[in-house]
Amino acid sequence: MAIAKNTVCLWYDNEAEAAARFYAETFPGSSVTAVRHAPSDFPSGKAGDVLAVEFTVLGIPCLGLNGGSAFKHSEAFSFQISTEDQEETDRYWNAIVSNGGEESACGWCRDKWGISWQxxxxxxxxxLAAGGGEAKRAFEAMMQMRKIDVAAIETARRG
Known part of the structure; x- marks a missing residue:
C-alpha cells in the first residue's frame, strides 16, 4: 500500500463516505480508494463505524475524517477547479449547488457538507494573469457574478 507524502485531511460530521462518493461521481480523475472502520469506540462514534475515507479529487489525495460536529468548514479552505468552458463550469457548479449546496460570489459555491469550491x-x-486593463476589466466583471459567465469574461477581456 502506497501512502501519499502529503494528503488533504477534511473533517466531516459523520458523512465523509457520502461526500467522497459524490466527489468521485462528479469530478473525473476522482475516486474512493478506501473506507476505514474504527477498531474501537471513539468520541463521535462506535467500533465498526466509518472513521476515515481515502479518496482523490481530480488526482489530489484526500482523507475524509468522521470527527463529529466539533469543527466546521469555512471559505479559508477551498478546492479551486479550473474549467475549460461554460459547459464544464455549469456542470460542476450545478452538481454542487443542486446536491444541497449553495451559491456564493465570484465563482465560489459550497457543497452540502460545507466544503467550498471555486x-x-x-x-x-x-x-487576471495578463495584468493591466485586461485583468482589471475581467476582475470587475467577475465581482458582479455568482457562477462565472465565460462569455462575459471574454467580453470584458476585450474591453
Whole structure:
C-alpha cells in the first residue's frame, strides 16, 4: 500500500463516505480508494463505524475524517477547479449547488457538507494573469457574478 507524502485531511460530521462518493461521481480523475472502520469506540462514534475515507479529487489525495460536529468548514479552505468552458463550469457548479449546496460570489459555491469550491474558468485566470486593463476589466466583471459567465469574461477581456 502506497501512502501519499502529503494528503488533504477534511473533517466531516459523520458523512465523509457520502461526500467522497459524490466527489468521485462528479469530478473525473476522482475516486474512493478506501473506507476505514474504527477498531474501537471513539468520541463521535462506535467500533465498526466509518472513521476515515481515502479518496482523490481530480488526482489530489484526500482523507475524509468522521470527527463529529466539533469543527466546521469555512471559505479559508477551498478546492479551486479550473474549467475549460461554460459547459464544464455549469456542470460542476450545478452538481454542487443542486446536491444541497449553495451559491456564493465570484465563482465560489459550497457543497452540502460545507466544503467550498471555486469553479474557475481558465479564461478568467488567464485574464487576471495578463495584468493591466485586461485583468482589471475581467476582475470587475467577475465581482458582479455568482457562477462565472465565460462569455462575459471574454467580453470584458476585450474591453
Amino acid at each position: 469553479i474557475t474558468p481558465r479564461v478568467l485566470m488567464e485574464a
